[in-house]
Amino acid sequence: MSPAASRDGGFDSASAGRPLMARLDPRTRVVLALAFSLTVVAVEHLAALVLALAAALVLAVLARLPWAATLRRMLALEGFMLVVLALLPFTVPGRMVAEPLGFAVSAEGLTQAAAIALRANAVAVALLALLGSMELVSLGRALGRLGAPERLVHLFLFTVRYVAVLDGEYRRLRLAMRARAFRPAAGPHCWRSVGYLFGMLMVRSLERAERIDAAMRCRGFTGRFHSLEDEAADRPGILDWGFGAASTAALALVAGLGLS
Amino acid sequence: MIRLEGISFAYDPAHPVLDQVDFTLSAGERVALNGPNGAGKTTLLHLMVGLVRPRKGRVVAFGRERRTETDFVEVRSRAGLLFQDADDQLFCPTVAEDVAFGPLNQGKSRAEARAIVRQTLADLGLESLENRVTHKLSGGQRRLVSLAAVLAMRPEALLLDEPTNALDEATRARLLDILAGLPLAMVVVSHDREVLDRLATRSAWLEGGRLG
Numbered sequence: 120m121s122p123a124a125s126r127d128g129g130f131d132s133a134s135a136g137r138p139l140m141a142r143l144d145p146r147t148r149v150v151l152a153l154a155f156s157l158t159v160v161a162v163e164h165l166a167a168l169v170l171a172l173a174a175a176l177v178l179a180v181l182a183r184l185p186w187a188a189t190l191r192r193m194l195a196l197e198g199f200m201l202v203v204l205a206l207l208p209f210t211v212p213g214r215m216v217a218e219p220l221g222f223a224v225s226a227e228g229l230t231q232a233a234a235i236a237l238r239a240n241a242v243a244v245a246l247l248a249l250l251g252s253m254e255l256v257s258l259g260r261a262l263g264r265l266g267a268p269e270r271l272v273h274l275f276l277f278t279v280r281y282v283a284v285l286d287g288e289y290r291r292l293r294l295a296m297r298a299r300a301f302r303p304a305a306g307p308h309c310w311r312s313v314g315y316l317f318g319m320l321m322v323r324s325l326e327r328a329e330r331i332d333a334a335m336r337c338r339g340f341t342g343r344f345h346s347l348e349d350e351a352a353d354r355p356g357i358l359d360w361g362f363g364a365a366s367t368a369a370l371a372l373v374a375g376l377g378l379s
Numbered sequence: 380m381i382r383l384e385g386i387s388f389a390y391d392p393a394h395p396v397l398d399q400v401d402f403t404l405s406a407g408e409r410v411a412l413n414g415p416n417g418a419g420k421t422t423l424l425h426l427m428v429g430l431v432r433p434r435k436g437r438v439v440a441f442g443r444e445r446r447t448e449t450d451f452v453e454v455r456s457r458a459g460l461l462f463q464d465a466d467d468q469l470f471c472p473t474v475a476e477d478v479a480f481g482p483l484n485q486g487k488s489r490a491e492a493r494a495i496v497r498q499t500l501a502d503l504g505l506e507s508l509e510n511r512v513t514h515k516l517s518g519g520q521r522r523l524v525s526l527a528a529v530l531a532m533r534p535e536a537l538l539l540d541e542p543t544n545a546l547d548e549a550t551r552a553r554l555l556d557i558l559a560g561l562p563l564a565m566v567v568v569s570h571d572r573e574v575l576d577r578l579a580t581r582s583a584w585l586e587g588g589r590l591g
Contacts, residue, residue, distance in 0.1 A: 280471075284466050330467040334462050337428060339481055345484065347493065
């Protein structure tokens with residue numbers, strides 16, 4: 120595989136006309152995602168968080184995230200947070216600013232709710248832009264090359280590879296149940312059947328793991344993975360350094376605003 | 380090349396799978412192995428490369444008796460086993476890496492492995508799949524790529540476990556053409572009439588734990 124292809128965020132995508140984000144080394148993106156999240160969690164000031172959200176939106180534009188799909192994902196997050204955010208102004212003690220229907224709304228509560236909303240959205244948008252648009256395999260490799268334990272990386276890559284196979288098995292079993300008129304309902308028959316379904320899934324996964332191990336041994340596997348990638352030749356380019364510098368400056372500004 | 384002598388085997392002592400089986404695969408031979416479901420055809424292939432060990436009998440492969448896991452490491456690189464389900468075999472993220480897995484395990488350098496990948500994929504007409512993600516391949520592509528992964532180890536014999544199972548007509552024909560053109564000794568487990576007619580130089584029938 121040529122370095123250009125391995126650098127590529129997705130193995131299937133063509134190299135022409137790709138967004139800036141996809142041309143970055145996956146490692147740059149992982150490091151940046153980590154730095155961004157830590158900074159945003161550390162800062163308190165609303166102004167800094169607004170700036171962070173703006174930075175995240177810039178990242179989203181650079182990654183050319185599809186707007187509709189991204190909004191849908193974000194809505195799922197907002198729905199989850201809504202209850203907490205709506206309750207905070209009423210539950211955090213502090214200076215009272217309003218009293219609708221006899222419930223006291225505190226200024227501190229409002230600030231906290233705003234801070235949580237900004238922080239969650241900034242991190243979510245940034246992660247979607249930096250990591251969400253990346254092929255999972257690239258993410259696993261980037262983690263490995265950044266020094267994540269080899270076993271965990273292999274576990275991650277095997278999971279990526281086989282989660283679809285297991286899902287396929289689950290669907291086939293479910294379909295077979297439905298084909299025999301099984302309908303989920305509260306009751307011992309349903310619970311027992313679902314128990315069998317998951318039991319069978321475990322057994323099959325175990326058998327599958329044994330077959331994969333056998334197939335690997337058939338091809339000479341003795342416990343050590345050799346990589347086809349020539350990793351030394353594949354170094355971060357000018358683009359990565361430039362992007363890293365710009366991001367560091369932006370994060371320093373966020374941190375400066377937020378911690379002062 | 381590979382000889383099984385007086386092999387008895389059971390996964391569970393109450394139900395013996397193989398009983399005093401003798402089997403020999405000689406160079407240049409293509410043996411069709413058939414028999415009813417559950418007769419132990421897959422087990423016979425697995426015994427030949429040491430994935431399971433016999434309770435009784437000897438496995439002699441490439442001139443030596445093989446007993447331990449270490450003995451069989453060499454056997455497995457000289458007799459390539461193609462599994463029934465290609466999903467079991469293709470575990471690497473990309474096709475290139477999967478095909479390179481065997482050669483790298485055999486101690487080839489990255490450059491050599493990459494050359495072998497190119498050559499093997501080109502031989503099978505699969506060049507365009509080199510950088511594809513394995514779990515996004517179609518069933519037929521998976522089967523052909525897993526054959527490439529076995530051939531990349533440059534084996535002297537092939538053990539094929541129902542190679543044409545669940546393939547569409549075009550892929551099946553393509554696979555048969557490839558196999559017919561290979562100068563390797565083979566054991567083919569198959570219920571497919573055409574496989575037997577086109578490939579086999581002799582056939583064996585396994586039933587009730589006995590070879591006939």
